[in-house]
Amino acid sequence: MRPKQSQQHPNLQEAIKNTARSQIAAKGAPSLSLRGIARELDITAPAIYNYFPNRNNLVTALIVDAYNSLSEAMVKSLAANSKRSYSDQIISILNAYRNWALSHSEEYNLIFGTPIPDYQAPMDIINPAAAGSLTVLIEVLGLAYQDRKLNVKEPSPQLLKMMQKWIENNDYSGHPGIIHLALASWIHIHGLVSLEIFGNLSACSENTDVTALFETEVQALLDRMGLV
Amino acid sequence: MRPKQSQQHPNLQEAIKNTARSQIAAKGAPSLSLRGIARELDITAPAIYNYFPNRNNLVTALIVDAYNSLSEAMVKSLAANSKRSYSDQIISILNAYRNWALSHSEEYNLIFGTPIPDYQAPMDIINPAAAGSLTVLIEVLGLAYQDRKLNVKEPSPQLLKMMQKWIENNDYSGHPGIIHLALASWIHIHGLVSLEIFGNLSACSENTDVTALFETEVQALLDRMGLV
DNA sequence: TGTACATCAGTGAACGCGCGTTCACTGATGTAC
DNA sequence: TGTACATCAGTGAACGCGCGTTCACTGATGTAC
Numbered sequence: 001m002r003p004k005q006s007q008q009h010p011n012l013q014e015a016i017k018n019t020a021r022s023q024i025a026a027k028g029a030p031s032l033s034l035r036g037i038a039r040e041l042d043i044t045a046p047a048i049y050n051y052f053p054n055r056n057n058l059v060t061a062l063i064v065d066a067y068n069s070l071s072e073a074m075v076k077s078l079a080a081n082s083k084r085s086y087s088d089q090i091i092s093i094l095n096a097y098r099n100w101a102l103s104h105s106e107e108y109n110l111i112f113g114t115p116i117p118d119y120q121a122p123m124d125i126i127n128p129a130a131a132g133s134l135t136v137l138i139e140v141l142g143l144a145y146q147d148r149k150l151n152v153k154e155p156s157p158q159l160l161k162m163m164q165k166w167i168e169n170n171d172y173s174g175h176p177g178i179i180h181l182a183l184a185s186w187i188h189i190h191g192l193v194s195l196e197i198f199g200n201l202s203a204c205s206e207n208t209d210v211t212a213l214f215e216t217e218v219q220a221l222l223d224r225m226g227l228v
Numbered sequence: 229m230r231p232k233q234s235q236q237h238p239n240l241q242e243a244i245k246n247t248a249r250s251q252i253a254a255k256g257a258p259s260l261s262l263r264g265i266a267r268e269l270d271i272t273a274p275a276i277y278n279y280f281p282n283r284n285n286l287v288t289a290l291i292v293d294a295y296n297s298l299s300e301a302m303v304k305s306l307a308a309n310s311k312r313s314y315s316d317q318i319i320s321i322l323n324a325y326r327n328w329a330l331s332h333s334e335e336y337n338l339i340f341g342t343p344i345p346d347y348q349a350p351m352d353i354i355n356p357a358a359a360g361s362l363t364v365l366i367e368v369l370g371l372a373y374q375d376r377k378l379n380v381k382e383p384s385p386q387l388l389k390m391m392q393k394w395i396e397n398n399d400y401s402g403h404p405g406i407i408h409l410a411l412a413s414w415i416h417i418h419g420l421v422s423l424e425i426f427g428n429l430s431a432c433s434e435n436t437d438v439t440a441l442f443e444t445e446v447q448a449l450l451d452r453m454g455l456v
Numbered sequence: 457t458g459t460a461c462a463t464c465a466g467t468g469a470a471c472g473c474g475c476g477t478t479c480a481c482t483g484a485t486g487t488a489c
Numbered sequence: 490t491g492t493a494c495a496t497c498a499g500t501g502a503a504c505g506c507g508c509g510t511t512c513a514c515t516g517a518t519g520t521a522c
Contacts, residue, residue, distance in 0.1 A: 162441055204411065272467055272468070
């Protein structure tokens with residue numbers, strides 16, 4: 001009830017996270033520094049300790065935000081296309097994934113890049129958020145499967161064993177082959193997006209327009225899944 | 229001709245790079261520090277300046293080494309399987325890629341992870357080395373194509389435009405669709421390996437045995453290329 | 457064989473810097489009477 | 490309405506640390522005569 005916040009930063013907690021994100025975008029996640037954030041916000045570094053117990057805790061909050069933001073983008077895109085064909089829905093989700101990565105490259109770095117030195121992500125906090133984007137894929141593929149529009153194969157015993165953790169943690173009761181296809185989709189698209197974001201395609205692509213390649217790969221994926 | 233080197237480090241230049249690699253493995257690339265290297269080698273930090281003009285130059289040398297080491301591993305694996313079927317050759321190359329990544333995760337980080345803060349890779353030095361692994365793939369696929377064992381599609385105009393840089397830089401005269409397939413292979417495999425290395429599969433795979441998934445994905449890739 | 461000299465890899469001190477975190481504090485805000 | 494008090498977000502100084510890089514130097518090694 002006390003309006004104690006400074007005039008400059010009505011919501012300092014959010015301002016700290018936003019500044020952290022912009023600092024990561026500018027200098028990379030490992031260079032994230034509390035003093036740097038404080039400098040940009042025109043406060044002193046110890047003030048941050050009123051909102052986050054330490055630097056690592058702030059990083060964890062940023063990572064969770066990033067995962068949630070990514071899966072939210074996918075969910076939104078799916079909702080906007082829920083009346084269209086399953087293949088269109090998949091295309092829209094995967095496009096949402098890539099577009100989110102391109103427009104939030106600093107957060108993409110945070111969750112899919114090199115781990116930050118001296119930072120150990122607390123799995124119990126991270127994993128639930130991290131599961132979001134895969135969950136979206138699994139849901140759509142599940143619907144397509146129910147409609148018999150999806151070519152689902154029986155996973156080999158080794159594959160099944162590998163996916164056991166997911167099945168247990170998420171109380172998944174659908175066809176395991178759907179998890180496999182969702183994973184395969186993620187892998188395929190992640191490969192391209194990750195190379196694109198980290199600049200590893202610069203040896204072969206003059207301009208940054210990798211869109212054509214992306215669309216081709218998505219189509220190859222749809223072919224593989226037998227989606228029409 | 230002067231055997232001036234200290235007894236402890238007969239080849240200090242190599243020792244510095246090796247120590248740098250182990251430091252990267254332990255603490256991540258951004259934490260690489262000249263003083264840390266010197267400490268481990270029991271020399272003083274300024275001594276390093278006899279071999280590398282500065283920190284960034286050392287990083288560049290490490291990156292070039294990493295690219296060369298990766299493509300060398302792929303070439304070796306190809307040479308060891310040159311008498312077998314094309315699909316076996318592709319499988320062996322892609323396995324070499326993954327195995328190199330798993331056994332050289334610190335160097336993998338260096339070339340495919342988040343860019344290092346305050347470090348700008350000099351493209352003219354990096355790119356030739358970076359092209360190596362893709363070149364190996366293109367060569368094998370080229371041979372398979374000549375043998376009419378490969379299902380090569382005509383790339384769309386947009387795709388062609390995207391690959392123009394590669395074609396020009398490498399004086400490539402083969403079928404452009406082969407570059408596309410090589411790129412697609414790299415993308416597909418990179419997606420899985422990158423997720424595996426950076427620990428992003430931990431949400432779904434209890435054990436670290438992702439091999440089954442890898443083999444399935446390679447097979448899907450071979451299917452797509454029509455390789456028998 | 458012996459001596460004066462050149463070389464140059466590695467040293468040690470110093471520079472200026474930024475970092476995370478702690479601590480006692482201040483001073484504006486709101487509350488109780 | 491006025492006064493004494495409690496709260497607590499943010500301050501400013503300080504801690505001990507590691508960093509890249511510079512610089513004049515040392516001292517073992519090899520060379521020329």
